[in-house]
Amino acid sequence: MTSTGTAEKKEGKQQSKETSIHVPNPHLQNMREDVLYHLALGTGTHNLPALFGDIKFVCTGGSPLRMKAFIIYIAKELAIGNPGSDFPNLCAATDRYAMYKAGPVLALSHGIGMPSIAIMLHEVIKLLHHANCSNVVIIRMGTSGGIGLEPGSVVITKQAVNASFKPQLEQTVLGKSVFRNTDLDEKLADELLDCGKELHQFNTVIGNTLCTLDFYEGQARLDGAICSYTEDDKMKYLKAAHEAGVKNIEMESGTVAAMCNLTGIKGAVLCVTLLNRLQGDQITSSHEVLLEYEERPQKLVGHFIKKRLGKK
Template sequence: MDPGDRKQTASGSTSVFVHNPHLDTLKDDILYHFSLGTGTHNLPAMFGDVKFVCVGGSPWRMKAFIEYIAAELGMEDPKSEYPNICAGTDRYAMYKVGPVLSVSHGMGIPSIAIMLHELIKLLHHAHCTDVTIIRIGTSGGIGLEPGTVVVTKQSVDATFLPKFEQVILGRTVVRNTDLDLGLSEELLECSKELNQFPTVIGNTMCTLDFYEGQARLDGAFCSYTEKDKQDYLKKASEAGVCNIEMESSVFAAMCKLSGLRAAVVCVTLLDRLKGDQLNSSHEVLHSYQQRPQILVGHYIKKHLTAKAHS
C-alpha cells in the first residue's frame, strides 16, 4: 500500500497509522519528549476524541491558541488554567480543549520531526480517526505585504524542488512534500469569509537555517552580495515561492506518510526583498501572529458547527 493512502476503518473513518513493525514488540511505548507513554497514561481516554491538531513553534503561542479556540468554541472555563499536558518535560508543550490539540514543535526540521514522530504515535495509540493537522506559524514573505497569510500549496527545498531529503542508514531517502490541496482551498475560502486580512495560496520554501540558508545579509557570516541575494529570491518567486520558513517540508512528508490531512498556514512578518531584519513594533508583530490562529479557528468552528447540524 502507498504510505500516502489513507487507511479506512470499518466505520468508514480514516485512522492515523504508523509504519513500524518494531512497535508491536514493545511492552510499553514511551513518548519520551512528551513525558507520556502507553504504560503510564490512558491515551485513548485522554486523546481519543481529537479531530484537529494545531502545531506551532512557540509554547507560549500554542497556549494562546488553545485559549483562543476555547473561547471561539464556547468551551471557555473562566477558572481553567489550560494545564500543559507535557509538564513533565521542557521540550514541548501540549494543550487540549474538546477535540482540539495544540502542540509546540520548536524551531527547525529536527525539532518538529522529533515531535511529529511522537505525536503520530500518540494519535495512533489513542485510536484517533479523521484527524486534520495544521501548522500555524510565521515566515518571511517574498514580494508580499507584511501580514499576508500564506496557505502552502507545496513545500519546496532551497533549490525550489518539492522534496524532503533525509539520510537513513547512510542512504539519502527522498520523500514527497505534497499537502492536502482541498484543505488549502477550504482555508482560503475561510479567509474570504472572514475578510480581515490578505491570504494567498503559494509554495513555501523550507530551509535548514534562518540566516545564510535564507539568503540573509545580517548573519555572523555572509559570502554573497545584495545582488546575489536579490537574484536568488527573485528566482524563488519565479518558482512560485511566496514565503520562507524552516519546518514545512518534513511536516508535509511525515503527515503524508501517516495519512493525516495536513496544511501549513503562516503569516509573513516582512518582505525579504526589502530587508532582512524585523523592525516592526511588538504590537504589530503580535497582531500579525494572531492571523493564522484566527483563520484556523474559523475553519475549526465552521467544521464543528456543520457536524453538529448534520
Template sequence: MAPILLNCMGNERNEYIKYVKNPNLETMEEDILYHLSLSTKTHNLPEMFGDIKFVCVGGSANRMKAFAQFIHKELELSGNPEEITDICEGTDRYCMYKVGPVLSISHGMGVPSISIMLHELIKLLHHAQCQDVVLFRLGTSGGVGLAPGTVVVTEKAVDYSFQPQFEQVVLGKVITRSTELDEEVASELLQCSSELQNIPTVIGNTMCTHDFYEGTNTTLRICYKIVAFFLPLLQNNQ
C-alpha cells in the same frame, strides 16, 4: 482526509487510520514518548486523545498556549481557559494543550526539533486510535512579492532548491519524501478566509531550509534577483 469541519467528529473507533506503518509497535511492552512525557504504560492514550480531530503545531510555546486558550473560548468549553493544563509539563522540550477535539503543540525552532516532535506526535495519534485527523502548522515567515500581514495557506512546502520534498538520512541512506499538502484543505481554508475582513489571504508555497540564516540567505538572494530582473519588464508592459 476528512473536511475540516467540526461536524466530522465521531466516536466510532472500531476501524482507524494506521498512522504508523510499523508492526513492531504492536509487540512493544511499552512505548515511551520521551520528549512529550507520555507513555503507553503510564497513560491511557485512547482515553486522553482518542477524540482528537485537529492538531495545530507552532514554534513558540507561549503562542500555542495562547492559541489553545483562544480555541477554548471559540468552542465555548466549560472551565477557565486561563487554567488549561500543559500535558507535557513533565518536560521542558515542548508544550501541549488539549481543548475539545483540538490539540495545540509547540515544536521549537528548526527541522531537528520539529522532526522529534512529529515523530512522537504521529505515534501518539496511532496509539490513541485517532481517525480523520487534520494537522496544521501555524507560524510567521518572511514573504516574497506579498504585502506584510498577508496570510499564506501553504500548498507546497519546498526545500532550499525549490523542490516540494524533504530529504532525510536514515541509516546512511538519503530518503526523499514528498511535501505536497492536501489541496482540498487548502481550498477550504481559503474559502473560510473570505469571512475575515481586512486579512488578505492567498494560497502559496512555503520554503523551509536546514538553517535560519545561511540556508535561506542564498535562496532569498536568488528570489530578489529574479524579481529585480522581471519587475521592470512587467512594468513596461502595463
C-alpha cells in the same frame, strides 16, 4: 449480497481509508510499552485513548506561549470550559515541548526547525495512533518571511520546496538519502483559503513555501554572523524563488508535509509574513503590530475549526 450492501461495503472501505492513521513502523507492534519520551507520556503510564481519543485537530506552532494563548482562544470560540479556565500543560514533566487540550483540539509547541518538529511529530502521531483517533487534521501555524507579499499576509502552503525549489524532503536514513514528497492536501488548503476570504480581515493566499535548514545563510540573509555572497547574489536567488511560485520562507513545512503524507494524515501549513524579503532582511514592525500579525493564523484556524464542528 444486495446492491445496497455492496454500496455500504464500498462506503465503509472509503471511510476507513480516509480516517485511518497509518504508522509505517512494524516494530511498534512488538514493543511492550511505547515511551513518548519528549512528551512525557507513554502507553504503560497513561490511558491514551481516554485522554486523547477525541482529538480531531492538532494545531502546532513554535512557541509554548503562543500555543497556550491559542488554546485559550479556541476554547472561548468553542465555548469549552468557563471564562478564565486554566488549561494545564499536559507534558509538564518535560521542558522540550508544551501541550494543551480543549475538547477535540490539541495545541502543542514544536520549537524551531525541521529536527525539532520531526521529533514532536513522530511522538504525537504515535500518540494519535495509540489513542485510536480518526479524521485528524494537523495544522502548523507560524511566522515567515514573505516574498513579494505585503507584511501581515497569511500564506497557505501548496508545496513545501527545498533550496532548489523542488517539492521534496531529503532525509538521511542509515547513511543514505531518501527523498520524500512534500505536497500538502489541496482540498484542505482550499478549505482554509475559503475561511480566510470569509474573515475579510487580512490577505490570504495559497503558494509554495521555501523550507530551509537555517534562518540566515539558508534564507539568503545578509545579516548573519557569516555571509559569503553579495546582495546581488541574494536578490537573484530570491527572485528565482518568486518565479518558482514561492510566497514565503520558513523552516518546518517540509517535515510537516512529508510526515503527513507518509502517515495518511491531512496536513496544512499556514504562516503569516512578517516582512517582504525583497525589501530587506530585518523585521522593523513594532512589537504591537507583530503580535497582531501572529494572531492572524490562529484566527483563520479557529474559523476553520468552528466551521468543521458546525459552530458557525
